[in-house]
């Protein structure tokens with residue numbers, strides 16, 4: 001297994017945002033994490049990516065124990081993510097933003113960068129090529145590359161975030177609501193992109209509210225409610241799980257209807 | 263023993279001033295999330311204007327003090343109206359920069375209005391000195407402690423009981439929700455700067471007779487008030503007062519052991535130490551940023 | 554093959570800028586007659602070097618410091634003392650003081666950089682004031698406020714005396730050209746992008762495998778080193794100085810140079826240094842109004858041009874040319 005999470009827990013004061021959740025991500029699979037708002041999905045992603053430290057539990061990435069590791073160490077080990085509200089760099093062009101994603105494949109340090117010693121130019125070319133490849137992989141139009149990321153349309157911003165994550169050369173990608181705020185056509189394209197990524201071998205963790213999308217592209221679904229994992233299985237298993245139906249009926253009928261019909 | 267008591271009393275006096283300055287930081291921060299780098303200059307202006315009115319213009323103190331408070335309050339409101347409200351970019355740092363600009367501007371203004379001399383203001387009088395065999399508490403110190411009591415009482419009343427105060431607290435907790443309830447955030451912002459300036463002006467007018475008034479003293483006042491606010495837990499009004507008193511005590515105790523030249527360094531070292539190891543202070547809480 | 558993109562183009566035009574600056578230094582150094590003008594430009598150049606450090610720290614990496622005068626002071630005292638007491642050759646003394654200031658910066662940066670925004674501003678401000686108090690009080694070492702450092706020997710390289718204003722103009726000019734070249738290289742590199750990224754979002758930057766703390770510490774160290782370099786040159790040029798130079802005023806001015814110039818281009822630091830150095834001399838005639846006018850100008854810039862006066866002018870220029878290009 002690529003990524004194994006064992007009984008992760010996170011408390012905020014009296015609130016248990018994540019309560020003993022275990023799950024595994026496998027290569028070439030989309031594992032969806034679903035649940036009503038406030039169920040603890042983002043907190044779980046934050047724990048898995050090292051943004052916050054767990055109060056309990058452990059995590060193995062390719063067999064190495066990485067609970068408590070910082071985000072940059074996890075990224076070096078091949079785990080990267082996107083954010084529920086895009087975390088783009090203000091005043092930076094699209095191309096450069098994605099080149100930051102390619103950072104790990106360069107080696108220039110402060111001194112050699114300032115002196116622009118020997119191999120730097122070639123390295124810059126390589127980073128740029130990597131970034132361009134990632135950008136065309138997510139289908140971002142070429143004429144946007146010199147624009148500031150924060151000036152882009154929302155749908156494009158989401159793609160830039162995914163491209164930036166891909167440029168790190170990851171094996172595990174965690175996506176926190178990548179289709180939120182997108183129109184149906186864009187949602188469809190993102191869904192296609194995600195299932196293509198899984199087919200190429202990435203282990204994908206997907207938090208998403210759009211049930212058509214989740215049920216359409218996931219191999220594996222984890223359902224959370226009130227910080228706990230209430231179900232875990234294939235799409236078919238989840239759709240017939242009474243606990244899941246109840247969780248959704250208890251919160252929002254619209255979503256529940258979606259979950260049942262899809 | 264009496265020596266110690268005397269030291270503690272003088273520490274409480276300066277501490278009360280630090281507490282007032284810290285209150286200024288707290289009021290503005292809670293309403294606007296701005297750290298006001300010109301806050302110390304409110305105190306400086308309180309001292310300089312008051313001393314100037316009395317010594318240069320020969321106003322009676324009874325008139326000079328209220329005039330100072332009104333004048334400095336207006337200048338504080340101006341920082342909000344012409345600076346903060348018009349800022350092209352409203353990030354925490356950009357707004358802090360504007361307050362730094364105003365700090366320079368205030369110092370320049372005082373040079374023009376009052377001059378570049380160190381000035382000594384007369385004591386307020388009226389309250390008699392307390393003088394026993396072992397102990398001496400100057401009249402001005404009593405004024406300062408009295409002022410701290412009255413101002414913190416007044417502010418508590420304002421924030422807990424009045425419409426304006428409740429609105430300011432609401433606005434600080436959730437600006438959007440407050441706006442939906444018809445609370446104008448701009449009004450809250452002006453009010454907070456004006457109040458901080460008024461409190462600063464009072465502190466300045468009170469301390470000028472004990473120390474001196476000079477156009478360049480704002481920075482030290484500001485830093486120490488900020489240290490007090492951090493010690494108490496930044497954002498907590500009770501913490502501001504307690505932090506100020508504690509800082510004053512620590513400073514006066516350490517002054518006994520250290521050359522007076524290093525006195526300021528002690529308060530600042532305390533500030534640095536606190537920021538690094540105990541940023542939440544006595545009454546504060548640390549907020550995590552969400553992504 | 555896709556042509557190397559707009560990034561390569563931007564780097565090339567920056568290199569052109571450095572070449573132009575070098576030419577300007579040569580022409581200026583050989584044609585400027587009044588020593589007063591030379592002196593003002595030398596000071597601007599010295600401050601520009603420190604401001605470039607501030608640009609790396611604040612402009613690129615978004616970390617504020619209101620304590621740079623401390624490192625400027627360390628550089629100045631270290632080189633003055635090395636030259637006066639130890640008789641170390643100037644070039645070595647300058648290099649050594651730069652390294653010393655950088656080392657000092659590195660030492661204090663780890664604890665300080667755990668703080669952000671306003672807390673970082675206050676902590677560096679307090680740090681700067683503490684260092685200023687030490688400069689003023691450690692009189693056996695620094696001479697304090699009075700008499701201060703009395704006579705640093707003139708600058709020289711390999712026995713050639715370069716202590717005249719004209720010679721120092723070239724020395725400072727060369728140091729400035731070198732510094733801005735290094736900073737530009739940094740900006741257009743993997744490291745510079747990482748720093749700009751962490752200014753935008755620390756969390757996202759760390760999530761891409763970038764050790765945010767290490768990069769912040771390095772930026773702080775570099776800024777301290779450049780402030781030290783500027784301080785060392787200052788000591789050689791000024792020869793006699795006292796602790797009052799290294800007060801909070803200098804720290805705020807260095808920050809202002811970046812803000813007035815540009816937070817997004819190192820060229821802004823040069824413009825800002827020139828502006829902040831020269832402006833007070835124009836205001837000299839206004840006597841007691843000087844500080845007020847200065848304050849008003851600063852405030853107006855900060856309110857209406859948060860990206861810097863320089864940036865605003867450039868943006869305005871771009872908008873105008875775009876309008877004429879596409880009617």
Ligand SMILES: Nc1ncnc2c1ncn2[C@@H]1O[C@H](COP(=O)(O)OP(=O)(O)O)[C@@H](O)[C@H]1O
Nearest residue numbers: 012017036037038039040041042043044550552
């Ligand atoms: N930094 C935080 N401090 C306090 N509470 C938090 C914090 N982050 C999340 N929470 C709480 O944890 C719960 C789970 O939140 P979250 O993980 O964002 O849910 P989801 O992504 O499933 O909508 C919510 O009740 C939320 O308010």
Ligand SMILES: [Mg+2]
Nearest residue numbers: 041042043084
């Ligand atoms: Mg969420």
